[in-house]
Amino acid sequence: MEPNKVQPEGGLNVTLTIRLLMHGKEVGSIIGKKGETVxxxxEESGARINISEGNCPERIVTITGPTDAIFKAFAMIAYKFEEDIINSMSNSPATSKPPVTLRLVVPASQCGSLIGKGGSKIKEMRESTGAQVQVAGDMLPNSTERAVTISGTPEAIIQCVKQICVVMLESPPKGATIPYRPKPASTPVIFSGGQAYTIQGQYAIPHPDVSYKSLMSHITAFGKRLDASPPASTHELTIPNDLIGCIIGRQGTKINEIRQMSGAQIKIANAMEGLSERQITITGTPANISLAQYLINAR
Structure with missing residues (x-):
């Protein structure tokens, strides 16, 4: 924290840092073409705006500066998101405009002050600004921070952020804060037919950054040789009967999807009298098998 600089007209100009949690798509919108938007x-807000590195589904956007610069930066972000909503609606039949939503990341030790005794402070913020404010019940993974979600019109959001900043300045965090760091999209990269795939949700997405060649050179570098077509092997899994349905899917749709995506052969044994589990046999290259296993577990 820089020392508080008192301006001549008596206003307090405090340097503050606010962290926002954004999805990749929102970050893209803030960065703009060739970084022009950010x-x-x-330039216009005078705030420092840093965007966390990393190919993560979530990124942290850190805004630092005097409070008035922070409010300007927030206003620009809120209006940009509103513009994105309007643009996305121009080709959808929806008539009511969804609210703009921003997620702040706040040290858990400050969340009590934001909520207030018996929820009095958060209620007052909602009523005076018209924004919806929600403080997450759980801390973000591996951190001592919580997500605070604000949604409403850009104007309501800006008013609400101003009030939150005041609370954060009045009650600084207690003890050490472990900041939330989004996990990289460390989905396994799987190779099949010379193409890399990463798993997103339930789909294998061709992975653009990894070429087969670069991976091969990595593997050789590790002193492991990978034949172009590793020998087929077999892997067995046992699955409880009550879960087998969600793996097979309606009329076998899910299991066929898994077979197609993984390129592995998958055989499901018939239910045996008195046994609560079924045997699944997966045959294919190690990569096909690991992908099939991953997809089955994900189900």
Whole structure:
């Protein structure tokens, strides 16, 4: 924290840092083509705006500066998100405009003050700004921070952020804060037919950054040789009967999807009298098998 600088007219100009949690798509919108949008936001607001590195589904956007610069940066972000909503609606039949939503990341030790005794503070914020404010019940993974979700019109959000900043300045975090760091999309990269795939949700998505060649050179570097077509092997899994349905899917749709995506052969044994489990046999290359296993577990 820089020392508080008192301005001549008596206003308090405090340097503050606010962290936002955004999805990749929202970050893309803030960065803009060739970084033009974020550059403009930095110049016009006077705030420092940093975007966490990493190919993560979630990114942290850190806004630092005097409070008035932070409010300007927030206003620009909120209006940009509103513009994105309007643009996305121009080709959808929806008539009511969904609210703009921002997620702040706040040290858990400050969340009590934001909520207030018996929820009095958060209620007052909702009523005075018209924004919806929600403080997550659980901390974000591996951190001592919680997500605070604000949604409403850009104007309501800006008013609400101002009030949150005041609370954060009045009650600084207690003890050490372990900041939330989004996990990289460390989905396994799987190779099949010379193409890399990463798992997203329940689909294998061709992975653009990894070429077969670069991976091969990595593997050789590790002193492991990978034949172009590893010998087929077999792996067996046992699955409880009550879960087998969600793996097979309606009329076998899910299991066929898994077979197609993984390129492995998958055989499911018939139910045996008196046994509560079924045997699944997966045959294919190690990569096909690991992908099939991953997809079955994900189900």
């Amino acid at each position: 550059k403009k936001m930095r």
